[in-house]
Amino acid sequence: MEKRANHDVLTGLPNRRFFIESLDKRIMRCQRYGDNTALLFLDVDDLKRVNDSHGHAAGDLLLVRLGKILKGNIRACDMVARIGGDEFALLLDNLDADQVENKILGLMDRFKSAKLEHEGQALQFGAAIGYSFVGPTDTVSALMSRADEAMYNSKGDDN
DSSP: OHHHHHBOTTTOSBOHHHHHHHHHHHHHHHHHHOOOEEEEEEEETTHHHHHHHHOHHHHHHHHHHHHHHHHHTSOTTOEEEEOSSSEEEEEEESOOHHHHHHHHHHHHHHHHHOOEEETTEEEOOOEEEEEEEOOTTOOHHHHHHHHHHHHHHHHHHTO
16 A cells, blocks of 8 residues: 555656655755765656657556666666656765766666667657756755756757
């Protein structure tokens, strides 16, 4: 019952509610002990187009595959969650900015090379990813706002 309340039915990843609770704990730990945590926000590119062109089953398949890629490319101390329809969040501990940016580049490469087929058609996907580090006076909402803004700013980098 608890797993169902805290995890996304489609991807099996932690859901927004569980993620917010975990993020709050991480912020407190960072502020108390000086730990370093980065919050990454990820927004799937063109999920609506995939749903409209290929059906919701294809969109669901894409979300499940993306969740597996994310889960398979984090450490045990890190966390990935599905926090909205086409939005995911990651918590990465003890990485500097260069390491976080390299992680993002690696994830983007994995998305591009992912073989995803639905009803005989190859589906490609990508995502916009932005991040922010926990600051000394951060709240959950402040940190999430900065990461969300960074994610939207990264969408402009692709144009």
